[in-house]
Amino acid sequence: MTELFARYPIILVSLIKIAVLLFFLLTALAYIVWFERKVAAHIQSRIGPYRVGPHGLLQPLADGAKFLFKEDMTPAGADKFVYSLAPFLTLALAISSIALIPFGPDTIRIFGQTTPLVIANVNVGLLIIFAVTSIGVYGVALAGWSSNNKYSLLGGLRSSAQMISYEVTLTMSVVGVLLLAGTFNLSEIVRAQSGFSWHFLPRWNLFSPTLPQILGFFCYFTAAVAETNRLPFDLAEAESELVAGYHTEYSSFRFAMFFMAEYASMITVACLATILFFGGWLSPFSSEPASSWTRYLPAAFFAAAGIALIVNGVRYTTTIGRIELPALGLGLCALAFVCTRPGFVDLAQGPFWFLAKVFVILFVYVWVRWTLPRFRYDQLMDIGWKFLLPLTLANVVLTSLAVVARK
Amino acid sequence: MTAQLAIFLVLAAIAVAGAINLILQRHPIHSALSLIVVMVALAGLYLLLEAEFVAAIQIIVYAGAIMVLFLFVIMLLNAGAEERTNVSHAAHYAGIPLAIFLLLELAYRVARASASMPTQPTPEGATRSLSLLLFQNFAFPFELTSILILIAMLGALVLAKRSE
Numbered sequence: 001m002t003e004l005f006a007r008y009p010i011i012l013v014s015l016i017k018i019a020v021l022l023f024f025l026l027t028a029l030a031y032i033v034w035f036e037r038k039v040a041a042h043i044q045s046r047i048g049p050y051r052v053g054p055h056g057l058l059q060p061l062a063d064g065a066k067f068l069f070k071e072d073m074t075p076a077g078a079d080k081f082v083y084s085l086a087p088f089l090t091l092a093l094a095i096s097s098i099a100l101i102p103f104g105p106d107t108i109r110i111f112g113q114t115t116p117l118v119i120a121n122v123n124v125g126l127l128i129i130f131a132v133t134s135i136g137v138y139g140v141a142l143a144g145w146s147s148n149n150k151y152s153l154l155g156g157l158r159s160s161a162q163m164i165s166y167e168v169t170l171t172m173s174v175v176g177v178l179l180l181a182g183t184f185n186l187s188e189i190v191r192a193q194s195g196f197s198w199h200f201l202p203r204w205n206l207f208s209p210t211l212p213q214i215l216g217f218f219c220y221f222t223a224a225v226a227e228t229n230r231l232p233f234d235l236a237e238a239e240s241e242l243v244a245g246y247h248t249e250y251s252s253f254r255f256a257m258f259f260m261a262e263y264a265s266m267i268t269v270a271c272l273a274t275i276l277f278f279g280g281w282l283s284p285f286s287s288e289p290a291s292s293w294t295r296y297l298p299a300a301f302f303a304a305a306g307i308a309l310i311v312n313g314v315r316y317t318t319t320i321g322r323i324e325l326p327a328l329g330l331g332l333c334a335l336a337f338v339c340t341r342p343g344f345v346d347l348a349q350g351p352f353w354f355l356a357k358v359f360v361i362l363f364v365y366v367w368v369r370w371t372l373p374r375f376r377y378d379q380l381m382d383i384g385w386k387f388l389l390p391l392t393l394a395n396v397v398l399t400s401l402a403v404v405a406r407k
Numbered sequence: 408m409t410a411q412l413a414i415f416l417v418l419a420a421i422a423v424a425g426a427i428n429l430i431l432q433r434h435p436i437h438s439a440l441s442l443i444v445v446m447v448a449l450a451g452l453y454l455l456l457e458a459e460f461v462a463a464i465q466i467i468v469y470a471g472a473i474m475v476l477f478l479f480v481i482m483l484l485n486a487g488a489e490e491r492t493n494v495s496h497a498a499h500y501a502g503i504p505l506a507i508f509l510l511l512e513l514a515y516r517v518a519r520a521s522a523s524m525p526t527q528p529t530p531e532g533a534t535r536s537l538s539l540l541l542f543q544n545f546a547f548p549f550e551l552t553s554i555l556i557l558i559a560m561l562g563a564l565v566l567a568k569r570s571e
Contacts, residue, residue: 127463134471
């Protein structure tokens, strides 16, 4: 084994990167659920999770433990093999596409190997992500079919029809971006968006000087919400009609896997939107000397968040909260201090701006879910085929014309 | 044995096993799943040939779109496990020799084929060279095919409307 690693150090480096990314991804999954519950609660004038840990911060741990200890049931008459395959397929595919997402422009050194901040930098990265998401339908469809339950079957049928319909729009809506960038490589797509118009407006594809991809982004985002089966497009699990849709019969950790897969695909879709339309890891401020102070924005942000946590934490109601929250705040302040060190200032830029944009998109995602009511099934099909698809086609034609006109 | 050969053998074994399983399974859904395994294994073989674009398209179009429709129709019809019927005598007696003959024929042709095929397109320009072929050299047949598909689609629409 050590011989293998000595001969091909890339294997060891990749394994380390995968382990680190998986750790962050799974933690992020748990805390996005917490974040969604908090945002939902505040939209509805409630408080949300508050009991388990200060501000409900340990709620994800409690949920995870609960899922592990519940009884895992297989309904009578279910297709056993397919029934247990479906959640694995869904979660594995949802998680694996994150491997293609580049988080920053810089390279880091692990064991003397210089390696970029991406696990797999593939020439056709965008296509591979779409390939992985297109297979993701099977998990939901098979779960619905194998449960031997009419609600599940209806949910599975609905979701496969819906995902086929919106996949066309999803794929066509990024053609405009591809025309502007001229490549399928995600890192190259981000690099093609660098620069500023009139010294302040970044040349992200959303504000591209050739043709702003506003139409493309609108179609992409709508189709992406539908692809991830979230409200207002969650017809596959519409609880007022289908109990819980395709995962009605699933319990325990198999249900948790569907649950995690939904949030994992949300993260992937948000990362992809950031890369395609919002300039990925590029800072929204130009690198001119006049705005060099913006390099310290990540540190300032972490410091402000840390100090706010300390100030509020010492007045928290429970003793454990009075210890935990300031400790968390001190951790953030330490992170802020690290971000001001000479070597780390530049390294922090890419991931900070990337994750900040992803976070904003995730917030919009949650906001949409708790604001809009669910569509009817015929409305869903009408929107997909008669409204979004013609709009994306128009975007492709307009962008092609603009690209040709600029040449 | 090089790593490439090992990966090829694994993928080929998966593809063949999937294809055999496709015939042996009684339930249409299991057969469809086996076919998906075959298609994904084929995509892996394309990746091994550094045809990344073709591999991705293979998964998006075949595994991701066509097979989803297959699965959708099977689920919609709620088809159950197939009964084994008395196979026709002609198929029973002539099938296996014919299959062996076809296999031998293919093996012979492949073994005789010279290695003069271009081994590698430039990795960076694989997508580029493919699109140049499609949209410059073969632009007319390519567009003709798309019109053919459009006609087929219109035909399906007309047939579907007639029953009302």
